Amino acid sequence: MPRTHDPLQNYLLAALPEDDFARLRPNLELVPMSPKQVLYESGGRMRHVYFPTTSIVSLLYVMENGSTAEIAVVGWEGILGISLFMGGETTPSRAAVQSAGHGYRMKSKLLQQEFSRGGKVMQLLLRYTQALITQITQTAVCNRHHSVEQQVCRRLLLGLDRVRAPELTMTQESLAHILGVRREGVTVAAGRLQQAGVIRYSRGRISILDREGLEKLACECYGVVQREFERLLPGIPLGRDPRTPAHD
């Protein structure tokens, strides 16, 4: 856990022009986020938007039979609650904290006001939304065409980029739920990755030993999303050394 908390740990907030950020700052409230905590229920009202800093949040679709499928991941690079400025107010998916940490929240109304001012805030939020669309798109593609092992790699990399550390906290069980596959399927995939020396798995703690190797074993989907985030969100320090600050 980080010594200090700072809204600038969130890329979107950090990328705002100074005066925009200064205006927002007083309305940002630091909140702890605990695993499994549900920020938004499917179709439910959204009172706040969230800017994660050290937490990771899953966007999940919950099927009628109760099983789930993650459609996107949001961490320090993003925001939760895009439907507030897209105009729909809600979405048919659930936002659930996947990895413990912190974030800042802000009243929905306020964000909507900021958005409707236009300018850089709006531009940034829309570009982020497009990046998110790409992530959802690649989830669809990956679900269709790639093996469980490849999907595990992709998901680990997405997680890695959002914790900025070579370690993830996620049991095989929860990873399976996220991907919408069997726990055993994840076990064998993880076993192979461990065999290959790219990760080490131990009771909910995944250490990444060889990130490059992991990227090689992943399908193209991860790269597409990563490049698109970098293209759309200038200066975003994705996939670089964890210690690199957001602004150099």
Add this chain to the structure above:
Amino acid sequence: MPRTHDPLQNYLLAALPEDDFARLRPNLELVPMSPKQVLYESGGRMRHVYFPTTSIVSLLYVMENGSTAEIAVVGWEGILGISLFMGGETTPSRAAVQSAGHGYRMKSKLLQQEFSRGGKVMQLLLRYTQALITQITQTAVCNRHHSVEQQVCRRLLLGLDRVRAPELTMTQESLAHILGVRREGVTVAAGRLQQAGVIRYSRGRISILDREGLEKLACECYGVVQREFERLLPGIPLGRDPRTPAHD
């Protein structure tokens, strides 16, 4: 093929306030759209935005090995080129005409100007984009969890809503490409649907005999998307009687 062409056959154009539409009208150019025609290549420049009226366009992701997966469908209810106002200018996916027909196009620059005026044009485009996100999301979910047969049903219904006729022009081969599955898989699924009396298939022409039955055999994904389109785009005549005009 319709006797007359009218930009108001496109929902988004029809839903605009009169003065907004009047301003746009002179810049709309009627264009025929032939099957397999590529409107945008992945990552390619977008000179125009398109408002389909009688055509259907697929958003496809083309994988490195050349195989494809459709991530969304756009017809008379939508617009092609959302990344122009989302700020990214391009997307990593391809837009290819799936069903012949017509549409109106407009210079990208002009749409961007209209969007940045804010107001109803922007609001409408953003709400449509959110609906599109839902469609992509459900594609991801469906790819993960549902059988080929269910996906065929879903896709047929999506197509039906966009031709406003109880008949689709689509070979099993092309449907297979769209869904990213084998042609034979589609054949057996279509065979069962035919057996069940909900459709009749004949050399690229699919007649829907029992739409309700088709909806019952489809998975929840279609309904989720349909309801979300209706919620986000007020007055959109989805899934109703083909003859019903957009405005009553």
Add this chain to the structure above:
DNA sequence: CAGGGTCTGTACGTTGGCGCGCATATCGCA
């Protein structure tokens, strides 16, 4: 330090979808 809970590893038969090959049916056109 014992015992219960959690997490991970492994084995089995089952199944949905894949890849391939080929047979049949239908259409357009020469």
Add this chain to the structure above:
DNA sequence: TGCGATATGCGCGCCAACGTACAGACCCTG
């Protein structure tokens, strides 16, 4: 009217992922 092209139907073996069941490893707590 006959031929090639296209579209559909079907049968095979194969494999990845599924469902189920259970065993071992590890951790925390009492």
